[in-house]
Amino acid sequence: MEPSLRTIQDKVSAGGRLSEEDALALFLSRDVHAVGEMADLANRRVNGDRVYFIVNRHINPTNICVNRCKFCAFSKGREEPLAYTMTMDEILSRAEEARFQNATELHIVGGLHPDLPFDFYLRMLRALRERFPEMHIQAFTAVEIDYFSRITGLPLEEVIRQLKDAGLGSLPGGGAEIFDPEIRNRICPEKITGDRWLEIMEAVHNAGLRSNATMLYGHVETLASRVDHMRRLRDLQDRTGGFQSFIPLAFHPKNTEIAKGYTSGLTDLLTLAVGRIYLDNFRHVKSFWIMVGPKVAQVSLHFGVNDIDGTVVEERITHAAGARTEQEMTVAELVTLIRQAGRIPVERDTLYNVVREWPEDSA
Amino acid sequence: MTPSAPWRDALEGAAEGQATVGEAALLLREAPLFDLGRAADSVRRRLHPDGVVTYIVDRNINYTNICTCQCSFCAFFREKGDPGAYVLSDAELSRKIEETLEAGGTQVLLQGGLHPEWDLADAVRLTRAVKRHPVRLHGFSPPEIWHFANRSGVTIAEAISRLKEAGLDSIPGGGAEILDDAVRARISPRKVTWEQWAAVMREAHRQGLPTSATMMFGSVESPEHVASHLVRIRELQEETNGFTSFIPWTFQPGNTLLSRDPRFGETLPSGLGHAVGYLRVLSVARLVLQNVRTVQVSWVTMGAKVAQLGLFFGGNDYGSTMMEENVVASAGVAFRMSEEEIVATIRDAGFRPMKREAHRCST
Numbered sequence: 171m172e173p174s175l176r177t178i179q180d181k182v183s184a185g186g187r188l189s190e191e192d193a194l195a196l197f198l199s200r201d202v203h204a205v206g207e208m209a210d211l212a213n214r215r216v217n218g219d220r221v222y223f224i225v226n227r228h229i230n231p232t233n234i235c236v237n238r239c240k241f242c243a244f245s246k247g248r249e250e251p252l253a254y255t256m257t258m259d260e261i262l263s264r265a266e267e268a269r270f271q272n273a274t275e276l277h278i279v280g281g282l283h284p285d286l287p288f289d290f291y292l293r294m295l296r297a298l299r300e301r302f303p304e305m306h307i308q309a310f311t312a313v314e315i316d317y318f319s320r321i322t323g324l325p326l327e328e329v330i331r332q333l334k335d336a337g338l339g340s341l342p343g344g345g346a347e348i349f350d351p352e353i354r355n356r357i358c359p360e361k362i363t364g365d366r367w368l369e370i371m372e373a374v375h376n377a378g379l380r381s382n383a384t385m386l387y388g389h390v391e392t393l394a395s396r397v398d399h400m401r402r403l404r405d406l407q408d409r410t411g412g413f414q415s416f417i418p419l420a421f422h423p424k425n426t427e428i429a430k431g432y433t434s435g436l437t438d439l440l441t442l443a444v445g446r447i448y449l450d451n452f453r454h455v456k457s458f459w460i461m462v463g464p465k466v467a468q469v470s471l472h473f474g475v476n477d478i479d480g481t482v483v484e485e486r487i488t489h490a491a492g493a494r495t496e497q498e499m500t501v502a503e504l505v506t507l508i509r510q511a512g513r514i515p516v517e518r519d520t521l522y523n524v525v526r527e528w529p530e531d532s533a
Numbered sequence: 534m535t536p537s538a539p540w541r542d543a544l545e546g547a548a549e550g551q552a553t554v555g556e557a558a559l560l561l562r563e564a565p566l567f568d569l570g571r572a573a574d575s576v577r578r579r580l581h582p583d584g585v586v587t588y589i590v591d592r593n594i595n596y597t598n599i600c601t602c603q604c605s606f607c608a609f610f611r612e613k614g615d616p617g618a619y620v621l622s623d624a625e626l627s628r629k630i631e632e633t634l635e636a637g638g639t640q641v642l643l644q645g646g647l648h649p650e651w652d653l654a655d656a657v658r659l660t661r662a663v664k665r666h667p668v669r670l671h672g673f674s675p676p677e678i679w680h681f682a683n684r685s686g687v688t689i690a691e692a693i694s695r696l697k698e699a700g701l702d703s704i705p706g707g708g709a710e711i712l713d714d715a716v717r718a719r720i721s722p723r724k725v726t727w728e729q730w731a732a733v734m735r736e737a738h739r740q741g742l743p744t745s746a747t748m749m750f751g752s753v754e755s756p757e758h759v760a761s762h763l764v765r766i767r768e769l770q771e772e773t774n775g776f777t778s779f780i781p782w783t784f785q786p787g788n789t790l791l792s793r794d795p796r797f798g799e800t801l802p803s804g805l806g807h808a809v810g811y812l813r814v815l816s817v818a819r820l821v822l823q824n825v826r827t828v829q830v831s832w833v834t835m836g837a838k839v840a841q842l843g844l845f846f847g848g849n850d851y852g853s854t855m856m857e858e859n860v861v862a863s864a865g866v867a868f869r870m871s872e873e874e875i876v877a878t879i880r881d882a883g884f885r886p887m888k889r890e891a892h893r894c895s896t
Contacts, residue, residue: 200883202845203567203574210567431874434881435838465808465839472566472809510807 172201182208182447185215190397193448197393197440209443209474216453217476221511222518223504224480225525226275227268230487231256231294235281237313239358241347241389243425243491245281255283261294264484265302271481274519276302278309279344279487282317288329291318292336299337306339306520312370312381313345316362326370330377340520341374343382343417349402350395357389357428364399368406375412380521382456383413387441388421388433396441400448407451414522415454415477416445420461424492432494438462439473446474454522460485460495464507471511477518478504540564544572550823557760560817566809573816573847576823581849586884587827588875591640591671592633592856596621596659600646602676604721606710606752608788608863610646620648623662630666633856637872639890642853643672644707652684653692657699664700674707675733679725689736697742704737706746706780711754712762720752720791731769738775746776746825750814751783751806753797759805759814763821770824778827778850781814782834783807787865808839812846819847832875833861836868841878851875851886 171179178192188196196205232255235245246253256264265276276298291310298307310318310333318329348354349364362370374381383403387396400416407413418441420433438457446455456477459467467478483498499507501517505528508515515528540563543556552560560569597620600610611618621629630641641663648655656673663670673681673696682692693701710717712727725733737744746766750759770776783806786792805814811831819828829850830843840851854872861867870878872888879886 202842203571207567431877432837434878435836435841436882438838439842463836463838465836468808469812469839469842506802507807509802510804511809 171204172199175199175201175204179204179208182212185450187450188448190401193397193400193444194393196444196447197396202436202439205440205443205447206473209446210472212447212450213455213474213476219512219514220476220516221471221508221513222454222477222516222522223501223508224275224518224520225271225273225501226277226480227264227271227273227483228277228485229256229261229264231261231278231280232283232286233281233486233490234283236284237282237358237360239347239361240427241357241386241421241491242487243422244487248284255286258294258297262297262301265298265305268305268483269302271483273305273481274525275306275308275480277342278307279311279314279342282314288318288322288324292332295333295336295338307337308340308342308520309338311342311345312367312374313362315341315370315374316366326373327377330374330379334377334379338379340379340414341371341381343384343413343415346384346399346403347386348391348395349399350391353391353395364402368402371412372406372410375410380412380414382415382417383452384417384419385441385445386419386421388437389428389430396444397448400445404449404451407449411451413452415456416449416452417456417458418442418445419458422461422488422491422493424490426491433462435466435469438466439470442470442475443473459499460488460493463495464499464503468507468511471508471513478508480504538563540568544568547817547820548572548576550576550820552764552821554757554760554764557763557817557821558755558757560820561756561759561805561813564813566812569813569816569820570846573819574845576819577828577847577849580823580826584883584885585887586844586849586851586879586882587887587889588851588872588879589640589853589889590636590638590872591642591853592629592638593642593644593853593858594621594626594629595859596626596643596645597648598646598859599648601649602647602721602723604710604724605791605794606720606749606784606789607860608785608865609860613649626659626662627666629857630663630668634666634668636854636856638668638854638856640669640671642705643670644674644677644705647676647680651681653681653687653695654685656681656692657695660696660699660701669702670700671703671705672701674705675730676708676725678704678733679729689733690740693733693736693740693742697740701742703777704734704742704744706734706744706776709747709762710749711752711758712748712765713754713758716752716754716758727765731765734769734775735773738773743775743777745778745780745829747779748781748814748818749784750781751804751810752791753800754804756805760817760821763818767822767824770822774824776825778829779818779822779825780829780831780852781811781818782831783811785834785861785864785866788863808835811835811839812843815843815848816846832868832870833858834866837870837874837878841882844879844882844884850889851879
């Protein structure tokens with residue numbers, strides 16, 4: 171083993187906390203086996219052999235967005251040919267399909283639409299909650315929450331309170347990208363700052379809502395900026411405990427303004443593994459199969475990951491940027507993928523309650 | 534796991550290069566992924582201490598898809614007269630070779646179906662047609678050579694000698710599938726037996742033609758069959774020392790008869806035909822076949838990401854740019870890699886990429 175890894179391994183074995191230097195050393199390491207084993211240990215100590223998935227449905231109500239992040243291939247101007255905004259009926263019919271597939275979650279994020287009023291989103295939440303009370307609504311990144319506050323002039327806490335009252339169940343972790351201001355300014359100058367993202371998440375957690383946390387990697391960020399990003403997440407999590415899972419997101423280059431290739435398998439797995447080891451106060455680390463592909467997602471179950479997201483059904487954001495995956499995986503496919511990796515598939519709901527276990531002999 | 538876990542003893546024994554079928558099967562079933570990977574990696578480093586990972590720029594040319602063999606795992610074959618059945622014309626063959634040379638290619642991998650009307654004279658004609666160009670010819674897997682010899686009523690020795698005389702440089706290890714006649718009876722009943730496959734290779738080696746060896750797993754075989762395949766290759770290599778490389782890959786079920794066999798579906802969760810299983814098989818192959826210098830990863834079936842990871846699980850060769858690939862693509866799997874991507878992927882993993890010229894055969 172590389173000597174620098176030994177002391178880190180000792181810390182991990184003892185359940186100690188890693189420094190930022192440790193995390194950087196793990197990123198720089200090519201001792202894939204040692205890093206993988208540490209991540210696997212850190213994960214299984216908490217989650218055992220269980221690997222979670224969810225039966226969910228993504229809905230992206232609009233791709234019209236006032237921001238133009240350079241890594242994004244999804245956002246469009248109002249007049250652009252591919253711009254779209256779903257009607258309330260279109261949103262409800264997608265939720266209807268989700269119910270038909272026994273989904274437990276609706277995952278709803280969209281662009282910062284220049285005209286849709288805050289009331290549209292409240293009405294959407296109320297309509298969904300009324301018609302589909304059995305489905306949890308996970309919606310709106312911190313970026314959208316900030317936007318609602320700006321277009322209404324309402325304080326953050328009030329925006330969150332109204333959304334929660336209307337049926338919002340939890341928040342996804344998007345819009346975090348990379349917190350480092352210098353990098354952030356290069357890839358998404360119009361987006362809220364990293365500090366603001368964290369401030370919003372703190373308010374969300376204080377309002378009693380859970381959220382996830384993401385990190386976009388594989389563009390122009392440095393390894394140090396990845397570590398800095400995770401440090402800020404770990405600090406906030408120490409204060410609120412409101413984050414459920416850490417979800418590294420692999421940058422996809424097609425139709426974006428960033429000239430880079432796809433991330434490598436090694437980069438994907440190291441990022442997941444280091445996230446698992448460093449973020450000792452996060453219970454779950456998720457690899458999003460839409461982004462890394464089902465094969466890497468399966469291998470990642472040995473690199474500290476205990477969640478492979480869900481059935482998804484319709485994915486627009488990553489596919490606009492050249493995702494090389496399908497739109498959907500069936501429950502049977504997810505179960506097989508997890509079992510083949512030697513783990514126990516567990517269907518969860520949004521808040522990680524067990525919906526159904528899939529032991530060895532079940533179909 | 535206790536220090537006396539049986540897989541531990543098997544792994545220690547396997548490090549010496551003489552694992553038995555039982556030991557190799559135990560490793561495939563029970564050894565933890567990273568223990569296997571670390572052991573395979575140390576064999577790889579001993580055989581290739583310079584950190585070089587090789588690749589080749591060549592083209593895969595399939596002269597016909599008309600085939601009497603009609604294996605149930607194959608989506609490529611057609612019967613004569615079927616829509617989509619083809620035989621490459623001399624002009625098309627020449628054009629493909631010209632393109633290969635223009636792209637900096639040094640080798641052609643020529644393989645095809647077992648055409649019911651073709652005999653050795655046709656194979657010799659094809660060989661001469663290729664060798665009119667300044668290109669290395671890696672061609673005709675054992676089932677093809679057997680077919681040509683059989684149709685012409687000559688011995689295998691005679692067939693190989695005439696092909697060699699016409700310019701054949703080396704023989705690909707295709708058609709090995711799983712070297713076990715019970716498995717072959719289920720997935721490729723009309724194909725040469727395992728001993729016939731071995732007989733062609735033995736004769737090729739005797740006449741000084743280097744060959745590769747392959748293995749297609751993840752269909753209906755057990756870990757014992759995989760283990761026995763590896764040991765059979767090792768024993769043949771002890772006898773002839775003519776294998777330059779070993780290339781395992783996974784069965785691709787799309788559009789195949791076998792995928793519709795319910796018995797195949799039942800074996801799916803316990804089989805090895807997936808990304809984690811692939812890394813296990815690759816590692817055990819590296820451990821068992823220490824007398825074969827090169828183990829090649831398969832980006833064609835596993836994708837660039839898992840193939841890259843394979844370099845830490847025993848692989849020291851990244852294969853070929855292919856330029857065109859028809860057989861796996863028929864099963865609906867179409868990963869693509871340019872030379873630049875291959876080089877970048879090898880570098881990203883911390884290895885030194887080196888383009889193979891005409892000195893070692895592949896694929």
